[in-house]
Amino acid sequence: xxxxxxxxxxxxxxxxxxxxxxxxxxxxxxxxxxxxxxxxxxxxxxxxxxxxxxxxxxxxxxxxxxxxxxxxxxxxxxxxxxxxxxxxxxxxxxxxxxxxxxxxxxxxxxxxxxxxxxxxxxxxxxxxxxxxxxxxxxxxxxxxxxxxxxxxxxxxxxxxxxxxxxxxxxxxxxxxxxxxxxxxxxxxxxxxxxxxxxxxxxxxxxxxxxxxxxxxxxxxxxxxxxxxxxxxxxxxxxxxxxxxxxxxxxxxxxxxxxxxxxxxxxxxxxxxxxxxxxxxxxxxxxxxxxxxxxxxxxxxxxxxxxxxxxxxxxxxxxxxxxxxxxxxxxxxxxxxxxxxxxxxxxxxxxxxxxxxxxxxxx
Ligand code: SAM
Numbered sequence: 631x632x633x634x635x636x637x638x639x640x641x642x643x644x645x646x647x648x649x650x651x652x653x654x655x656x657x658x659x660x661x662x663x664x665x666x667x668x669x670x671x672x673x674x675x676x677x678x679x680x681x682x683x684x685x686x687x688x689x690x691x692x693x694x695x696x697x698x699x700x701x702x703x704x705x706x707x708x709x710x711x712x713x714x715x716x717x718x719x720x721x722x723x724x725x726x727x728x729x730x731x732x733x734x735x736x737x738x739x740x741x742x743x744x745x746x747x748x749x750x751x752x753x754x755x756x757x758x759x760x761x762x763x764x765x766x767x768x769x770x771x772x773x774x775x776x777x778x779x780x781x782x783x784x785x786x787x788x789x790x791x792x793x794x795x796x797x798x799x800x801x802x803x804x805x806x807x808x809x810x811x812x813x814x815x816x817x818x819x820x821x822x823x824x825x826x827x828x829x830x831x832x833x834x835x836x837x838x839x840x841x842x843x844x845x846x847x848x849x850x851x852x853x854x855x856x857x858x859x860x861x862x863x864x865x866x867x868x869x870x871x872x873x874x875x876x877x878x879x880x881x882x883x884x885x886x887x888x889x890x891x892x893x894x895x896x897x898x899x900x901x902x903x904x905x906x907x908x909x910x911x912x913x914x915x916x917x918x919x920x921x922x923x924x925x926x927x928x929x930x931x932x933x934x935x936x937x938x939x940x941x942x943x944x945x946x947x948x949x950x951x952x953x954x955x956x957x958x959x960x961x962x963x964x965x966x967x968x969x970x971x972x973x974x975x976x977x978x979x980x981x982x983x984x985x986x987x988x989x990x991x992x
Pocket of ligand 1: 825858
């Protein structure tokens, strides 16, 4: 079985590693490829079907898609691949006709019952004369016409039972079923307080992975609604987890989120100013933080001074490593340099329509 898995751009290597580990932990066999056909934010997983005996001794198929949806921390979507083909002509009318014919010849009826409603979500990447809406409409009518042989198909664009994904990437057409649903996996059920600049949980987990923690203490000095700390606590981290946030509203939000996640007792949350870090803590082993960028909240011109003061304080207490995310490359690199920090890793990560700089320092 083939699955197309989505994740934020820039953390495909970590998502691939996670999927390989999950496959292994479930005793499954398969191979995983990052950025198939050079498409960023994607992983292709080919996993062998597997069976188990239930409590009544009946042979059942292991539900790989459910397993990935339930256990991944880095993926956004798990899409089951039905079929794919190379388009022979990219001219609008011809390409759309070819897509229609291809879908009509696919065994759609095996994947959606006539009693179930469906919708098609389109996606397109590359140079084309048609839009992703054209692709979705074409595939939608092909599926409708095909299912009409069995009764009256039900289309429900808002709350469908089955979501088809129809994608054209350069000259490749792909048809799949989105097993995740319309709400991406990064939207965690524990998020009851919605911070205006919250971090995607998938990226928080990528930062946690990159920190290579060893059960030493972990601090997020500008923790907002607590995403990094909550995700860390949910992984069963044994070390001390500390959060500092300047504003009461966000700190209360972090507490509400931690409570909803069932990890409030695992995190020390302090209302405080990160530019006075040594006032609250004598030492900390690791720092992981999504710093303010001055875009959604706060003023951009205050960022260089904030970073400079914060890293000056951090240099007094940091024992091992720090992982930071910001759009403010110049300001952060200056603050690293002037406070004696060395960059040991840098990458760009896609977050909220921006490419954000991720640094590991010591
Ligand atoms: N990762 C967080 C989340 O997922 O909710 C969002 C962090 S947000 C980008 C940055 C946070 O830093 C904001 O909540 C802001 O209030 C806080 N902040 C700004 N200046 C601060 C300071 N001097 N000390 C502590 N927190 C500060």
